[in-house]
Amino acid sequence: MSKYTEDDLKIELETKEYEYGFYTNIESDTFPIGLNEDIVRAISLRKEEPQWMTDWRLEAFRAWEQMIEPEWANVKYAKPDFQAISYYSAPKAIDPNKSLDDVDPELLEMYKKLGISVDEQKMMNNVAMDIVVDSVSVATTFKKTLGEKGIIFMSISEAIKEHPELVRKHLGTVVPQKDNFYAALNSAVFSDGSFCYIPKGVKCPMELSTYFRINQAGTGQFERTLVIADEGSYVSYLEGCTAPSRDENQLHAAVVELIALDDAEIKYSTVQNWYPGNKEGKGGVFNFVTKRGWCEKNAKISWTQVETGSAVTWKYPSCVLKGDNSVGEFYSIAVTNNFQQADTGTKMIHLGKNTKSTIISKGISAGKSQNSYRGLVKIGPNAENARNFSQCDSLLMGNNCGAHTFPYIESKNPSAKIEHEATTSKIGEDQVFYCNQRGIPTEKAIALIVNGFSKDVLNKLPMEFAVEAQKLLEISLEGSVG
Amino acid sequence: MLSIKNLHASIGDKEILKGINLEVKAGEIHAIMGPNGAGKSTLSAIIAGNENYEVTEGEIFLDNEDISELAPEERAHKGVFLSFQYPVEIPGVSVTNFMRTAINETRKANKLEEMPANEMLKVIREKSELLEIDRKFLSRSLNEGFSGGEKKRNEIFQMAMLEPKLAILDETDSGLDIDALRIVANGVNKLKSDKNAIIVITHYQRLLDYIVPDFVHVLYNGRIVKSGDASLAHELEDKGYDWIKQEQEA
Numbered sequence: 001m002s003k004y005t006e007d008d009l010k011i012e013l014e015t016k017e018y019e020y021g022f023y024t025n026i027e028s029d030t031f032p033i034g035l036n037e038d039i040v041r042a043i044s045l046r047k048e049e050p051q052w053m054t055d056w057r058l059e060a061f062r063a064w065e066q067m068i069e070p071e072w073a074n075v076k077y078a079k080p081d082f083q084a085i086s087y088y089s090a091p092k093a094i095d096p097n098k099s100l101d102d103v104d105p106e107l108l109e110m111y112k113k114l115g116i117s118v119d120e121q122k123m124m125n126n127v128a129m130d131i132v133v134d135s136v137s138v139a140t141t142f143k144k145t146l147g148e149k150g151i152i153f154m155s156i157s158e159a160i161k162e163h164p165e166l167v168r169k170h171l172g173t174v175v176p177q178k179d180n181f182y183a184a185l186n187s188a189v190f191s192d193g194s195f196c197y198i199p200k201g202v203k204c205p206m207e208l209s210t211y212f213r214i215n216q217a218g219t220g221q222f223e224r225t226l227v228i229a230d231e232g233s234y235v236s237y238l239e240g241c242t243a244p245s246r247d248e249n250q251l252h253a254a255v256v257e258l259i260a261l262d263d264a265e266i267k268y269s270t271v272q273n274w275y276p277g278n279k280e281g282k283g284g285v286f287n288f289v290t291k292r293g294w295c296e297k298n299a300k301i302s303w304t305q306v307e308t309g310s311a312v313t314w315k316y317p318s319c320v321l322k323g324d325n326s327v328g329e330f331y332s333i334a335v336t337n338n339f340q341q342a343d344t345g346t347k348m349i350h351l352g353k354n355t356k357s358t359i360i361s362k363g364i365s366a367g368k369s370q371n372s373y374r375g376l377v378k379i380g381p382n383a384e385n386a387r388n389f390s391q392c393d394s395l396l397m398g399n400n401c402g403a404h405t406f407p408y409i410e411s412k413n414p415s416a417k418i419e420h421e422a423t424t425s426k427i428g429e430d431q432v433f434y435c436n437q438r439g440i441p442t443e444k445a446i447a448l449i450v451n452g453f454s455k456d457v458l459n460k461l462p463m464e465f466a467v468e469a470q471k472l473l474e475i476s477l478e479g480s481v482g
Numbered sequence: 483m484l485s486i487k488n489l490h491a492s493i494g495d496k497e498i499l500k501g502i503n504l505e506v507k508a509g510e511i512h513a514i515m516g517p518n519g520a521g522k523s524t525l526s527a528i529i530a531g532n533e534n535y536e537v538t539e540g541e542i543f544l545d546n547e548d549i550s551e552l553a554p555e556e557r558a559h560k561g562v563f564l565s566f567q568y569p570v571e572i573p574g575v576s577v578t579n580f581m582r583t584a585i586n587e588t589r590k591a592n593k594l595e596e597m598p599a600n601e602m603l604k605v606i607r608e609k610s611e612l613l614e615i616d617r618k619f620l621s622r623s624l625n626e627g628f629s630g631g632e633k634k635r636n637e638i639f640q641m642a643m644l645e646p647k648l649a650i651l652d653e654t655d656s657g658l659d660i661d662a663l664r665i666v667a668n669g670v671n672k673l674k675s676d677k678n679a680i681i682v683i684t685h686y687q688r689l690l691d692y693i694v695p696d697f698v699h700v701l702y703n704g705r706i707v708k709s710g711d712a713s714l715a716h717e718l719e720d721k722g723y724d725w726i727k728q729e730q731e732a
Contacts, residue, residue, distance in 0.1 A: 429534070434570040436554035437530050437563075438580070438640065439588035448583055452574025452623065 031088040037061060040188050043088050047157050047191075050164060060177035060187030067181045073343040074372040074404055077312045080251050080286060087189045087222075145205070151235075152197040153208055156224050159195035166197055170228055174257040174294045174320070182253040182288040182314075186222045190255070193223035198233040198264070207462055209238040225256040229264035229299075236267040238465055250275075250285045252310070258293035258301055262323065265300040266293065269461055270317075271469055274309035276476075281339025281368075284311025291315065297323035297352070304460045306469040307334040307344060308476040316374065318347035321355035321383075328357040331457040333469070335450075335476045336369030336401070345375035345406075350386040350416070359390040362454045365401035366477055372404040377418055379411040386416045394424040395453050397446070397477070425453075447474040483508045483679050484529075484648055489540035491528050498524045500704035501540070506648070509676035513690055513715060514683045516701035517723040522683045523567060525701070526652045529681075530564040531557045544648065559591040561647030561678075565637040565654050572624040577636060578606065580624050581643050588644065609642040613669045630657025638669050645673075650681045655689035667692030687719035702726055 031039060040061045044054040069079055146153050152163060159167050177187040198204055229235055239256075252274060260266050268291075277284025287310035293301035303317035319328030330346035348357035357377065365371040377388045394403035405422050427449055435445035450473050451458065458466050484506040491499040498521045506512050516522050528535050529542060531554035542550050549557050572580065586596045597605075610617055613635055625633055634654050641649050651670070655663055670693050674680065682693055690698075690712065698715045700708040702723075707730055708714065718726075 428570070431570050431572060433532055433554060434566065434572075435584075437558055437566075438584035438644070439555050439558035439591065440584055441553075441555045441587065444583065444587060448575055448580070449572055452572055455574035 031086050033086045034083045035061075035085070035087055035189065039087055043189055043191065046088065047160075049157075049160055052164075052168060053160055056172070056177070057188050060184050061189075063178040064181065064184035064188055067178075067184055069181050073314050073374070074370065074406070075312050075314065075341040075343050077286065077341070082185070085251060088191055149202050149205065150199040151202060151204055152195065154195055156190075156193040156195045156226060159226075163195075163197070166228065167195065167226065170257070170259055171224075171226060172257075174259060174292045175255050175290050180290060183255050183290040186224060186253050186255045186290070190222045190224035193225045193254070194227075195225075196227045196235065196237065198229045198235045200230045201232040202230075203233065204235040207236045207238050209240065221250070221252045221254070223254045225254070226259075227257070227266060227268070228259045229261060229266050231261045232263040233261075234265045236462060237269070238462060239268070239270045240273070240465075240468075252285050252287045252289070254289045254291075256289070256291040256317075258291075260293065260295050260299035260301050260326075262297040262299060264296070265302075267302045268293070268304070268317070269465055270303075270305040270307075271465060271472065272305065272307045272309055272313075273472055275311075276309050276338065276340050277311040279338050281311070284340070285309065286311060287313045287315060289313075289315040291317035292347075293317075293319045293328070295319060295321050295323055295326035295328060295352075295355075298325045299323055300327040300329070302329040302331070302460070303346065304329075304331040304457065305333070305344075306457070306461070306465075306472065307332070307342060308472045310342075311340060313340075313342040313344055315344045316346055318349065319357065320349045320351065321357065321386075322351045323355075324352040325354045326352055327355070330357075330359045330361070330375075331460045332361045333364070333454045333457045333473070334362070334371055334373075335364045335473060336366070336371045337476055338367040338369060340367075340369045342370070343372040343374055345373045347376040347378070348388060349376075349378045349380070350383040350388070351380045353382065353384040354386070355383055356387045357389075359388070359392070360456050361390075361392045362457055363392070363394045363403055364397070364450055364453065364473075364477070365394070365403050366397040368400045370402045370404070372406060374406040374408075376408040376410070378409075379413050379416040379418070381412040383413050384415050386413060388416075388418045390418075390420045392420075392422045393453065394422075395450065396424065396426045443474075443478060446477055450474075450477060483545060484681075485543040485546075486529075487541050487543070489525075489528070489542065490538045491524060491535050492538055493524070493535050497538070498535070498704055499528070502701075502704075502706060504699070504706065506679045506681065508647075508679055510697065511674070511680045511682065511693060511695045513695035513698045514681060514701055514706075515685065515698060515715065515718055517727070518685075520701040521704045522701050523652055526564055526650045526681070526683055529557075529648075529650060530554055530562060555587070556591070558644075559588050563641050563644055563646030563649045565634070565641060565649065565651040567653040567656065569625045569628075569633045569637055571626045573626050575624050577620045577622060577624055577639075581606070581640060584640070585643060605643065609639060612642055612672060613639050614665050615639055631659060631662040634658055635662060635666055635669075638666050642669060642673055646678065648679050648681070649673075650683065652683045653685070654682070655684055655686065663689065664692060687715045690715045700726055702730055 037058060040057050041054060044057055175183050178184055196208060227237055258266050258268060274285035274287055295301055301319050307313055317330060321328050328348050334342045334344050336342050345361060346359055359375055361373045363371040363373055373392045379386045392405050396403055403424055407420055409418055411418060431449055432442055432445050451470055458469060461469055486502050486504040489499050489502040502525060514522055524535060528537060531552060537550060541548050544560055582602060589596060615635060634657060654666060658666060682695060695712055698710055698712060699706045707726060
């Protein structure tokens with residue numbers, strides 16, 4: 001693996017198109033199923049980690065053993081058997097001869113429609129990517145350009161070796177090991193992920209991007225991402241997710257920690273397109289993710305997410321607004337179709353004075369899906385003049401889906417101002433007929449209406465991501481109008 | 483161009499059109515008048531292909547092709563345009579984006595390339611001037627928060643953009659003040675040629691002072707009960723519809 005260079009990656013990307021649904025015929029080095037302290041130690045050993053890291057994982061594992069899976073979310077699913085999962089899978093070698101035989105033709109069709117290749121994205125959009133195939137990051141591009149500015153962008157495994165002081169100081173400070181059931185599990189077994197450090201006063205000159213995909217059947221994916229923006233720095237980070245078709249549910253329990261020091265700004269954008277299961281609700285990814293950002297004085301963190309995939313989504317990208325005048329933003333589009341279930345939203349924790357937060361959530365439900373917004377706005381006793389504005393809009397298609405809004409507001413400071421607006425609407429036959437009459441077929445009309453509904457959030461995405469996101473919305477809702 | 487033969491249609495159990503016959507040739511303007519509930523809007527919706535109505539008998543031909551079974555967008559692709567009495571709001575979709583989509587979908591259906599962006603801009607500029615539309619208006623969400631007059635002017639702007647063969651203007655005069663009425667009517671008159679045809683559906687004579695019809699038909703109780711030239715509209719204006727009703731019930 002260590003001999004796999006940037007040039008190898010480049011050749012690989014040129015000779016074969018990246019298609020999300022491929023079960024790449026990679027000879028994997030996969031651990032036996034099950035989870036115990038020995039497995040945790042083995043993961044750490046395999047990754048040649050220092051003792052402090054091994055201990056940190058074990059601490060998390062012991063906490064996890066005592067925890068129970070949360071049940072408060074508005075989702076129903078068969079709980080994964082955590083002893084039936086293999087917790088480590090690393091590709092031994094990349095086989096350039098891929099086989100299409102395992103792939104659901106419907107999925108292939110979808111990828112064709114998306115028409116996205118990593119290569120294309122990279123070349124056209126000046127995007128540096130850290131590609132995670134299963135668990136081990138195989139290559140990091142544009143490292144040099146970033147290096148000149150002192151920016152560190154590498155896999156977290158490398159960072160543990162090369163920058164242990166930075167990782168050790170910050171890992172788990174925003175999402176502690178014992179934060180919740182899935183965060184504890186991730187802390188114990190995380191296999192890889194990305195690490196990013198932007199030095200003081202540096203504006204990162206390009207969008208940083210990570211592509212994740214689950215590959216090996218029956219392996220969970222536990223990435224760990226840590227982004228640190230030092231004082232006065234700026235970074236925009238893109239995370240795209242795709243996964244191939246699998247019959248059994250696959251578990252995805254990631255943790256993302258963002259740290260924005262004084263006057264720093266982090267923009268974190270996600271397009272999540274894990275396999276949602278088939279039309280009968282069979283298969284699909286369980287997406288149980290903990291994402292949280294920490295804002296020091298005058299810092300700003302923006303979360304933007306487009307969630308179209310996964311069978312079950314449980315995800316609340318949050319901001320702790322500790323520093324005075326810090327700003328937190330959450331812009332979300334969540335689409336559910338067929339039997340998908342999503343319980344997603346944010347937490348804005350206002351601790352500092354004059355802190356501001358904005359929440360714009362657009363939920364689109366079709367088929368027999370259930371789509372919930374769950375959000376907390378919490379104003380601490382010292383958060384003088386804190387401000388929040390929340391807007392939660394739901395769009396329903398058909399009569400068999402559900403949209404739910406669970407806003408929680410806790411204010412301990414009388415000077416706080418909190419606004420919450422919510423709407424629910426349905427795509428009307430009259431809207432569709434109007435479009436039809438102008439020559440726009442129904443599928444296209446739905447896409448147009450949905451894009452219009454989601455515009456406030458789509459506008460927050462970096463350009464190249466926005467185009468992909470629009471296509472995704474269109475594809476996710478195909479066939480949802482009878 | 484348009485030929486409607488013995489058209490019967492109903493919504494649920496209720497028969498609304500009870501045998502409509504209508505011939506419209508290229509270059510003609512026809513006005514369809516009649517009291518509330520006569521079936522005027524139903525007729526326009528059915529020509530456009532609204533599937534909420536069931537055609538129980540009869541045919542609709544466009545250029546000698548039976549379009550009765552075609553989907554609404556297919557009829558649009560063949561050049562049928564309906565200016566809606568109540569245009570629908572589509573939040574977040576700008577007038578420009580909507581038009582671009584409509585034009586390119588129509589071109590695609592007719593096996594043409596997409597219209598290049600610069601040409602699109604040129605056409606938009608031209609047509610918005612024709613209808614005295616401020617171009618800022620075109621970046622607003624379609625019909626959202628538009629005044630009644632703005633909605634109707636926007637309908638005619640779309641007609642100008644799509645250049646239909648057959649345009650049906652359903653109560654385009656309602657909600658228009660006199661200045662807007664003049665602008666809209668001027669626009670329609672400029673779009674008129676010997677290659678297209680227009681059906682104007684209205685309650686009142688007022689619009690017909692500006693858009694002068696070649697033929698006027700009176701629709702009553704699901705049938706065309708009287709046809710004539712522009713003078714018929716004046717007669718209706720003077721006498722009201724009671725005269726027609728009495729004649730029919732006599």
